Amino acid sequence: MAAPSSNTCGAMERSIRERVPPLLTDLYQFTMAYAYWRTGRHQEPAVFELFFRDNPFGGGFSLFAGLHDCLLFLRSFRLTDQDVEFLRSVLPPDTDPAFFQFLRGLDCSGVTLRSVPEGTVVFARVPLMEVSGPLAVVQLLETSLLCLVNYASLVCSNAARFRLAAGPKRKLLEMGLRRAQGPDGGLTASRYTYIGGFDFSSNVQAGFLFGIPVAGTMAHSYITSFTSLEEVWPQTLVAVNGEKDPVDIISLTKGWLSRVCELLGAEPGKISEGELASFLSYAIAYPQNFLPVIDSYSVACSGLLNFCAVALALCELGYRPVGVRLDSGDLCRQRAFLPFPLMFCASSFQENAIDVVGVGTHLVTCTQQPSLGCVYKLVEVRGKPKMKISEDPEKSTVPGRKAVYRLVDAEGHPFLDLVCLAAESPPEVGGSLNCYPLRCDDSCISVIPAHVACLRQDVFTRGQVRTARGCSKVEMSRPVAVS
Amino acid sequence: MAAPSSNTCGAMERSIRERVPPLLTDLYQFTMAYAYWRTGRHQEPAVFELFFRDNPFGGGFSLFAGLHDCLLFLRSFRLTDQDVEFLRSVLPPDTDPAFFQFLRGLDCSGVTLRSVPEGTVVFARVPLMEVSGPLAVVQLLETSLLCLVNYASLVCSNAARFRLAAGPKRKLLEMGLRRAQGPDGGLTASRYTYIGGFDFSSNVQAGFLFGIPVAGTMAHSYITSFTSLEEVWPQTLVAVNGEKDPVDIISLTKGWLSRVCELLGAEPGKISEGELASFLSYAIAYPQNFLPVIDSYSVACSGLLNFCAVALALCELGYRPVGVRLDSGDLCRQRAFLPFPLMFCASSFQENAIDVVGVGTHLVTCTQQPSLGCVYKLVEVRGKPKMKISEDPEKSTVPGRKAVYRLVDAEGHPFLDLVCLAAESPPEVGGSLNCYPLRCDDSCISVIPAHVACLRQDVFTRGQVRTARGCSKVEMSRPVAVS
Known part of the structure; x- marks a missing residue:
């Protein structure tokens, strides 16, 4: 696979501003930002968590994807004069003009993102991303981050399921561009089905931008x-x-x-x-x-x-x-x-x-379940845990900032993802640990990890991308194991 | 609704090159183009038809959408040096270098597009677009045109169904961006659900680019x-x-x-x-x-x-x-x-x-049927009709260039779309006409139209956009009737 050129990297950075401008979000993020600002709470330190409640396709896992785009988005997040003028035209006329000055100066220099790495096997209800920073700013990021993660993870997971069904030897070709949900849907599909285990794409632009091997003959x-x-x-x-x-x-x-x-x-x-x-x-x-x-x-x-x-x-x-x-x-x-x-x-x-199976519509549109339900929930403000209570207990949130550990047995197999409060001490290697499996009616199990890994990494700290990754090297690598 | 500014028009034209570059297509379009070129047939006049075989969602109609983007795409279709160099790297090494010179000079100056207008109520198996021009060029356009029409028409039709279910008075708000299939999927959904009958979108960028009214309060x-x-x-x-x-x-x-x-x-x-x-x-x-x-x-x-x-x-x-x-x-x-x-x-x-119903995931991802199956079939080369024969009779194509008429009764209600060969004379107003309804086992019916309209218009003739439409005025108008 050809590595993407640095020209391509620049193009990707430029293109994120075109693909995901700061206005590509729900209006209520701005109406809330104004209400926070008006009451003087916009700078309060807040923490949101991103997770999904159910594994897609009725399956037992998902692959997490979309991180690279999220990082580019955070890095480029800035409202232009034109953006702010448009917001002025749609917010109520009595909105304080000073708020628009505030918006004009916004960026992600106060934002920190901890995230599961791109392509990781993940499970329902585990906080995959933790976004912390000034309340108004991290609120504004919600829709864009969800949009970037939801479909990328969904189609990546779908590809992994095709790979599992096809076995390790047969070559898989993604060819769904013409039936995708828009041009970018097609390109995103080509990109993340490759991470999910496909070998080729018919999409030439995916080869050009991401170095994915392309294939095709005739119609x-x-x-x-x-x-x-x-x-x-x-x-x-x-x-x-x-x-x-x-x-x-x-x-x-x-x-x-x-x-x-x-x-x-x-x-x-x-x-x-x-x-x-x-x-x-x-x-x-x-x-x-x-x-x-x-x-x-x-x-x-x-x-x-x-x-x-x-x-x-x-x-x-x-x-x-x-x-x-x-x-x-x-x-x-x-x-x-x-x-x-x-x-x-x-x-x-x-x-x-x-030898080769080409998959189009069902792969890229994820016919069986065309959306992943990642949500973005507030868990802490000014150090205080926050919770949403719902009539549906599944929709209530777990308050407080968390730590997530992947527990590994003596043979090197991960066997449990442990979610606990960030303030709790990490599980000890070799020590017995009592934990409560989700959705198991408070039954407690005891486990002894042979190795403990932090599932999430600091990837963006106060405005700076942390990992010394290349343009898309880490991103394009396949997950280590799909099991 | 605010009309989009001319700045926005320019931005949309620029953005189509970013969103739908000529390489955003299947590789086989280029391998075929080379084979046509190698055998000297690339300039032969050819005609393709775009249509779908079944109305979406098990329904009785579809709305046609995506034309405006198709026109922008055709107008901007040109391969850059970088594009051509990439193609050189993926086509076989023995490809004649003169072919890449040919690619470098390609544009749509020889292409003509007849199309149903944006937002029209349309039906299965009726040729919605007719693309004619040099064989190699019109072949190259296939994937991009399908990608631009398929999802736009699907989500527009889905919106129309929600509108029919909600009745004429209740306001409908599209709010699916976070669950859409990628950022552009979300923006495309906002744009075409508005044409399909929604009143607002939560998507601020859709307001900014297309003048769609935006709404939202708090999370x-x-x-x-x-x-x-x-x-x-x-x-x-x-x-x-x-x-x-x-x-x-x-x-x-x-x-x-x-x-x-x-x-x-x-x-x-x-x-x-x-x-x-x-x-x-x-x-x-x-x-x-x-x-x-x-x-x-x-x-x-x-x-x-x-x-x-x-x-x-x-x-x-x-x-x-x-x-x-x-x-x-x-x-x-x-x-x-x-x-x-x-x-x-x-x-x-x-x-x-x-008063207002907000719809997200099911609307934008079209859960019930997340893709529309528009196809693009060759019907004529050098004036000779062309046909694909399939074991599945539904998948065989109808050869020859067509004319499509919408027959209207005395009360002004359209009652039949008539597909006939372009060479046949148009149906006469007030005259009795024998025709064969599709999928009705050769049974013939007789109808008398009170008015006959050509369903398709010349919208792009030899490289020039024909209609004197504004940036998106025609496009953003709602369909006249959804019935």
Whole structure:
């Protein structure tokens, strides 16, 4: 994977101001900020926690993602004159003009963020981010941080579930851009499905910005645009290691096609000449990368026969066809056609396995659950714990600033994430610890950790990004374990 | 609604290059473009159609949206040196270097777009857009156009369904930014739910960019940040039309609270002082806009009592409280608390109706169906009709360039969208017309239109935007009828 260039880093920093300007937030953040300011409480030190209440997709885990964008957002958070003038036009006319001066001077120099690292396996109700700073400022950050974390974590987790289902060997290609929820939804999906375990994306911009490997061959429109072999040009191809004289690839392919039809008892009259022309044109353009889509007309009566003929002609010239693509229809039924002819085609078809699976709509839009419900809750002001009480006990918040530890057993396996008050002493390695599993009716269990790690790190301290990470190096790394 | 300024127009044009650069597409568009170019077919005149196969949400219609962004995209479509260099790095090394020169010079000066207008009620399988131009160029546009139309139309249609369910009078507020699929997903949702029939958005940037009315009051965090009445400052308020001497609003409210508790038999000990302090602070900051969220603790035992006390104090000073907000829990149960006390509060509570409904996650992520399946199919090359045949007859395409007419009856009601070949003569007004409804097994019906309208317009002709529309005037207008 190519590392993103520093130009790209600059572009990402600039682009966050375009993608997530400070006004991309709910109006009530500003109305509350004014009420805090009016009563003189805007500078009071406050702490918010970001967490979700249920693992997505009815599953047992989530991957946390979106941190890198959050850091860029915090670093660039500043209201322009134009922003402030717009706010003046939408807040009530009796709003004190001095408030707008205050807004103009705002930034995140007083804000500190502790966060789980990008790509970490995380669980419901564990505070993933702790945002502390002046009350009015950390309040204003709510919507933007939630927006940046919610979808990134959701689609990253979805990708991890596809990876678990596909097993470790099969390659996974994200190809959902056209069905994504907007252009940025598509780009965000490409970025975070890669972190979640995908191998490639069809999205060229994702390759350009984030160094994600890109892949793609052809659509049905390419196939159907051809009508006859007369459209094929040039009509020759030079053998890989042989003579310099170009070979008439059309005649060669026609010969192979007759033999294939004979061998398989196929009817030449049902074969699409336009499809053969499209395969040949593609093979001449990309002799080393021949991987046509074979279901534009009929896999059994045309696509497969044309593929075999072109592939065998390429083989004769020393090239190695890559494979075929099935795009629609009943995949199981279509696969049934493949075993025999592919045996003599290309070694990559051993066992007739599906090597690469492309996933689009369901992956990027997360059809099963298209949103993650991260929330951002106030837990402390001026050192005093804060709590929201709800008729639904699940929606009541746990007051006070927390510490979060990941407990690891002697074999190195994490087995418990421990949430306790920041003021409590950390769990001792080797010591017995009583804790209360969430949603288990106050039943207490006793555990002995062999190793204890702080799950969250200081990543942004009073306006400064703390980690000495590159532009997106840490961010683009895959999670260590998905289990 | 404020019209967007011309500065905003420029910003939108610049921003489309940032949001939808030419590389934000599938790699196979470029591999196909090379194969077309290599065989000398890249300039052949070609026609693609954009349509969806099924109305979303199991419904009977969709709203078409995203056109304005498509026009900006087409106008700005140009590959930079950096883009082309990136493509050189990902295409096979034996790609002819002259192809990259060709890419560098590409634009949409040869492209023509016929389209249904923004916000039109449309139906499945009707070609909504027709994109014609040089084969390689119109192929390259596929993914971006689909991405811009799919989500915009989906979320616009979803909004229209909420509007139909809510009836014409109730106000609808979009507030889904935090749960949207990325920042742009949130902004796109705000923009197109407004076209779909919503009245406000919580999204400030949507107000800034598109002139959409914004609304919002406060979150639970604002309420829970307060502990005691000592935090309220200033502690006085001036009456609307009365004396200039400020009134001690805290004492006034305390008096009203006692009376409210007495009247309702409520226990003063269960009332949250912090909540009362937060209401008072907000009322002092926004005496004309008092609309607190009353379910941070308990609606019946605290929130409603505090609201009544502050609202009555405001009334005494000549202000008119706006209402209350219920944010979570069992809405029906909570509403049951409202009738009695609100009768003497504010006239806007007549009949205790819910005046405004805010919708977030389900609206913006379109939970019921989070993607619209618009496709982009080749129908003609060099004047010859083109078709994709599929094992699934629904996925086979209808070849040839089409005309689309909306037939209207004598009362002015549209009753049929007619798709026919462009070469056929248009239906005659008052004449009997035989046509074959889709999915009706070749049964023929006969209709007599009183008026015939072309459903699509030439909006982009050989590189030029045709309509003399303002920046987003046409775009932001609501559909005429949703039925």
